[in-house]
Amino acid sequence: MSQQNDAVPDAIPEAPPQKNIWFVMFGLMITMMLAMLDNLIVGTAMPTIVGELGGLDHLSWVVTAYTLAIAVSTPLWGKFGDMYGRKGIFMSSIVLFLIGSVLSGMAQDMGQLIAFRAVQGLGGGGLIVGVMAIIGDLVPPRERGKYQGMMAAVMGIATIGGPLVGGTITDHLGWRWAFYINLPLGVVALFVISSVLHLPKKRIKAKIDYLGAGLLSVGLTALVLVTSWGGTEYDWASVQIIGLAITGVVALAAFIWAETRAAEPIIPLRIFKNGNFSLMNVVGFIVGFVMFGGTTFLPLYQQSVQGANATNSGLLLLPMMLPVMIVSLFVGRVITSTGKYKVFPIIGGALMVLGMYLLSTMGTGTTRLTSGIFMAILGAGMGFLMQTTMLVGQNSLEMRDMGSGSSTITLTRTIGGSFGVALMGSIFSSQVADTLKERSPEAAAKLSGNAQLPPEAIAGLPGQIKDAYFHAVSAGTHHVFLWGAGVALLAFLATWFVKEVPLKGAAPKKKGDGDDAPQAAVEGEAVKA
Structure with a gap:
């Protein structure tokens, strides 16, 4: 990978005045909370939703439609912000998300709910990228770590509290309020952003890359459907899955070709000439792979083997998410203070590998304390990596590509x-399935096709079958986390090739050095977007 463009000469924002940046950050944190809470709250409400609307066979599409829409729209929101101004585009994504939320709450059948969730996802695609890009516009990389660390903390709080909030809302207000709850939060975010966020107006006179947008949408849709349907709706070797995989690869290859010819490409390929940026995308992919895999199967192990209560399932992840929040905040502060960052991805990669490996050693007799320690190690590793990948990646970009x-x-x-x-x-x-067959053919026959049983179903199993199931789940999580450790090792190796390019922007002023921070794009000569 070429390193020649690691230091990008470009105009950078000065540190914003403290009295204003915290108001902006408040609005951005609410928006981030909206983006992270939604799926977690809705997931808790889904059994009640199915009970009222029916359509159990289409249940997975409530999640898939939302995920697909986010994946397809994320690059478009980012590019439109670059072309037409960040503030207006960001507020448009919030409004679209709120419209989708209201419509989802009003749905009368499962088909409507799926369609409205797609609308919600189209707006949701602009929330997280909008938050990160606005921080990139307002704050120089030297100051950016502490603010992005705060966003990581918000993500952790949402992961822990989302299921609890979702259960409380569903039990006391009804499932429709799992969507309506977004309205007051969104209105506050819109008011704060419209009132205190000031960015320079911009408008690039270029045609929208419709061909690239279409090809990227087809490619991402096909690949997301492969991951959503493979092994569940269809066998991995089925014509449908293979056909989707081929479609996705061909569409993305055509997208790359189209981007080399577009006047204003959706994803400018020039950004990948930067070695640090390319590495951060590799590391970010692996962090997502490990994080989402871990948060999916850890509660399953805790509920099935350790007998944890599923009611407050978000709390089961507390030993992992608490270190994510603490370490993210710590790393952000240290980077802001010292301007150094290369050591943090390396430490994070090492801890992520160690945490996944230790989790793979858990068996039927592992205590909650032991598993909690293992989870904390994994969480600390992700805390070192999550926002550092965004920080280093953004430091490698020109402002026009933020x-x-x-x-x-x-x-x-x-x-x-x-x-x-x-x-x-x-x-x-x-x-x-393999472990059940080995330990108890009777259990394999009785539990055929049921790799994930709810705690109440497990409690009703005969002793021998229950024991076989516990060992089967332990074996399943062992292999899952062992494979995860292998994938995490790739991220650890990649972090060693990160080049520590000085963070753009001056070191933060200390008390007694004069005025707070110098004026920035958030006030003064900046024009309200």
């Missing part, structure tokens, strides 16, 4: 998570 680059990093992490859940799920189901 939206496209931020959306690309966000997209690779999302796609990594989709692949992680799909591939780990296939490994898990296969290993559970």
Whole structure:
């Protein structure tokens, strides 16, 4: 990979005045909370939704439609922000997300809910990338770490609290409020952003890359459907899955060709000439792979083997998510203070490998304390990596590519998570089935096709079958986390090739050095977008 463009000469934002940046950050944090909470709250409400609307056979599409829409729209929101101004595009994505939320809450059948969730996802694609790109516009990389660390903390809080909030809302207000709850949060975010966020107006006179947008949409849709349907709706070797995989690869290859000829490409290929940026996309993909795979199968192990209560399932991840929040905040502060960052991805990669390996050693007799320690190690590793990948990636970009680059990093992490859940799920189901056959043919026959049982169903199993199932789940999670450790090792190796290019921007001023921070794009001469 070429390193010649690692230091990009480009105008960078000065550090914003403290009195204003915290108001902006408040609005951005609410928006990030919207993006992270939605799926977690809705997931908790799904049994109640199916009970009222029916359509159990189409249940997976409630999630798939939302995920597909996010994947397809994320690069577009980033590029439109680069072309037409960040503030207006960001607020448009919030409005579209809220419209989708209202319509989803009003759905009268499963078909309507799926369609409205797709609308919600189209808006959701602009939320996270908008937050990160706005931070990139407002704050120089030297100052950016602490703010992005705060966003990581918000993500952790949402992961822990989402299922709890979703269960409480569904039980006391009804499932429709799982969508309506987005309205007050979204309105507050819109008010704050419209009032205090000031960015220079911009408009690039170029045709929208419709061909590239279409090809990228087809490619991403096909690949997300492969990961969503493979091993569940269709066999991995089925005509449908193979056909989707070929379609996805061909469409993405055609997309790359189209981008070399577009006047204003959706994802400018020039950004990948930067070695650090390309490496951060690789690392981000793997972080998504490991994080989403871990958060999917850890609660399953805890509920099935350790007998944890599924009611507050978000709390089961507390030993992992708490270190994510603490370490992210710590790393952000240290990077802001010292300007050094290369050591953090390396430490994070090592801890992620170690954490996944230790989790693979868990068996039927592993205590909750032991598994909690293993989870904390994994969480610390992700805390060192999550926002550092965005920070280093953005430091490698020109300001004109901030939206496209931020959306690309966000997209690779999302796609990594989709692949992680799909591939780990296939490994898990296969290993559970094989272990059941080895330990108890009776259990294999009785539990055929049921690799994931709810706790109440497990409690009703005969002793011998229950014991066989516990060992099968342990074997499944062993292989899942062992494979995860192997994938995480690739990220660890990649981090050693990161070049520590000085972060753009001056070191933050200390108290007594004069005024707070110098004026920036958020006020003064900046024009309201």
